[in-house]
Amino acid sequence: MSKILTMSGIAKRFGPVQALGGVDFDLDRGEIHALLGINGAGKSTLIKILSGVYVKDEGTITIDGEAVELGTPRAAIEAGVATVQQHPELVPDCTGVENIFLGGEGASPGLFRRMNRAAMREKAQKLLVRFPIEIDLDARVGEMPAVDREIVAILHALRHDHIKILILDEPTSTLTEREKASLFQMMRALQAGGISIIYITHRLEEVYEIADRFTVFRGGRNVATMTLGEARLTGVSIPELMLDEAAGDLYPARDGRSDGDVLLEAKGLGCGAHFSGVDLVARRGEILGIFGLVGSGVDELSKVLYGAMRHDVGELVVKGETRNFRGAHDGLAAGIFLVPGDRRTEGLTMTKDVVFNTTVAHLGRASWVGGLLRMRANRQASERLARDVGLQPFELDRPVSAFSGGNQQKIVIAKGLFRDADIYIFAEPTVGVDIGARAKLYALMRELSQRAAVIVVSSDCDEVHGLADRVLALYKGRPVHPGGAEPTRDQLLAAGIMGARAA
Structure with missing residues (x-):
């Protein structure tokens, strides 16, 4: 499978803190790739470099075979990278269609500009044809369930036709199991539509459910990249990779007391x-x-x-x-x-x-x-x-x-x-x-x-x-x-x- 993204030797320092120490990361075309690591491991820094929020100190980034410099969020979008943050900023009183095209409402230039609602709705329907998912985009976002708000945020990120790479940061953190299944259905539709996805999550059971490969960051370095099949075959423990130690018991022992006030x-x-x-x-x-x-x-x-x-x-x-x-x-x-x-x-x-x-x-x-x-x-x-x-x-x-x-x-x-x-x-x-x-x-x-x-x-x-x-x-x-x-x-x-x- 060909690579849509290659990041090589990426380094980033914040004062005395080395956040990334020359890491490598790649993404296959049409792949869902889970990016894992404890807080402070460096994964957020890497993603912010890829989305244009931070400027890398060293290293190279290649997207679709071309070397790119992603110094701003606009540059990242122009290069085909879109990001949906953990808590998407949507306008509750606006409809799904209006939120998808915030900042690009299809109005003609001029002092007294008006939304071209017909053009917005037509473009929204084209998105739903490309990425089939059941959602009422005429409903107000404030009245939508959590999963539909997440889908609106994703469609907002994909409103540009040239987007190739989508970054999803903890998208299931507020979803029910049923809503999570709907989101995963949407992700598979995106995958089928040619979108490559970097998926950040702390819920490790989801990695086995949705990802093709995973990468673990620890201490500002890439410590492992493998398929789920390779992990099962070799008996690799993702928690132990993240912690650099045996995971041990997650929950503390109970002391058996039941007679307190x-x-x-x-x-x-x-x-x-x-x-x-x-x-x-x-x-x-x-x-x-x-x-x-x-x-x-x-x-x-x-x-x-x-x-x-x-x-x-x-x-x-x-x-x-x-x-x-x-x-x-x-x-x-x-x-x-x-x-x-x-x-x-x-x-x-x-x-x-x-x-x-x-x-x-x-x-x-x-x-x-x-x-x-x-x-x-x-x-x-x-x-x-x-x-x-x-x-x-x-x-x-x-x-x-x-x-x-x-x-x-x-x-x-x-x-x-x-x-x-x-x-x-x-x-x-x-x-x-x-x-x-x-x-x-x-x-x-x-x-x-x-x-x-x-x-x-x-x-x-x-x-x-x-x-x-x-x-x-x-x-x-x-x-x-x-x-x-x-x-x-x-x-x-x-x-x-x-x-x-x-x-």
């Missing part, structure tokens, strides 16, 4: 059409796991327990006192902290630095009596917590928007630890977090559970089953007990995706 209890809890009839108990000294797919009500349940949403049925008891929270401030005052699933809009102030984001949830601790910030103490606390969560790079003055998604999640968790709460609710805690950082965060949650009640709410069945002492599943808004004192992973999965106990 009850800190939070729900009795017949319900919230409109989102969920109903939820009974749960969270104790100090253990981790309670709640498994449910996106749309099952788990996100709303986490917000009700915290106070960001109000329940309309049932009773919520916090440290022995029945509570009716009026908002998140009441939850915080009661000693509850929520690490939200949507870190960008609910967990972080993206334009502010790490110290600000770490300390903002507890201004009483972060300030002197007169309201002035305790600058030195806040920085020292932020440094300690950043080390605890494994923040990379360790640059506390950077705005959090400059960090990868996985590192942004670590900052949200550091923010929760600064709050020093009695009850922690982690919603989708490891979305976009690599396997090495996951093990560290899981160990941190286990340690935290020794002094606080910890609730982990996740659409990752393996995460809930591997981490929690007790588990509950939500299916279409109703609780389903998987069965048995210690249900198997298959029992928990059956409860969450089918609403019934496994046979």
Whole structure:
């Protein structure tokens, strides 16, 4: 198979930090190639060089047999490279068609330009003929499911006919299993249409499902490139390649405690059409796991327990006192902290630095009596917590928007630890977090559970089953007990995706 892309001897340095040390990477024509590595391994730097965000210090790039210089995003697009970021910036009030052609609406030049909607719709239909996928592009993006928004972002990237290489950065991080299947269908249609795809993911099971080859970066170097068949034949472990060590146990050992103080209890809890009839108990000294797919009500349940949403049925008891929270401030005052699933809009102030984001949830601790910030103490606390969560790079003055998604999640968790709460609710805690950082965060949650009640709410069945002492599943808004004192992973999965106990 011929090469559509060859990157040779690519080097990039940021001050004293060597982000890439002369790496090689190639992409076959019509291939889906997974690019893997823990946060800070260098894969994001390589992709930013390819997409024109960074300028390489050394090396050569050849696209379709021609040497190219990709100094700007425009130059990358002109060379046939398009990128869909992990969180595509779309306009919710505009339709799919309008979002696809943002910045190129087909209007004729002049002072009083108008959108040529007919031309836009015609071009959109041509895209759907080229890459067959079922989607209503006349719907407003804000009303679309997550997978359709991802497809709109992809079509926006491919609106230029000459695009040959598509980079997808963590496209499945917010998708359900069914939506993921729809996205993979779209990727195979792109592949069949002649598009070569570089696929970045931390979900290693997806590599075996969709990729033709994979490359692992570690420490700014390419440590392996092979097909999935070669990996199976030789017994290669992708996690061990990423970590340069035996992967070991991802989840920390349970200590068997079940007699800690009850800190939070729900009795017949319900919230409109989102969920109903939820009974749960969270104790100090253990981790309670709640498994449910996106749309099952788990996100709303986490917000009700915290106070960001109000329940309309049932009773919520916090440290022995029945509570009716009026908002998140009441939850915080009661000693509850929520690490939200949507870190960008609910967990972080993206334009502010790490110290600000770490300390903002507890201004009483972060300030002197007169309201002035305790600058030195806040920085020292932020440094300690950043080390605890494994923040990379360790640059506390950077705005959090400059960090990868996985590192942004670590900052949200550091923010929760600064709050020093009695009850922690982690919603989708490891979305976009690599396997090495996951093990560290899981160990941190286990340690935290020794002094606080910890609730982990996740659409990752393996995460809930591997981490929690007790588990509950939500299916279409109703609780389903998987069965048995210690249900198997298959029992928990059956409860969450089918609403019934496994046979």
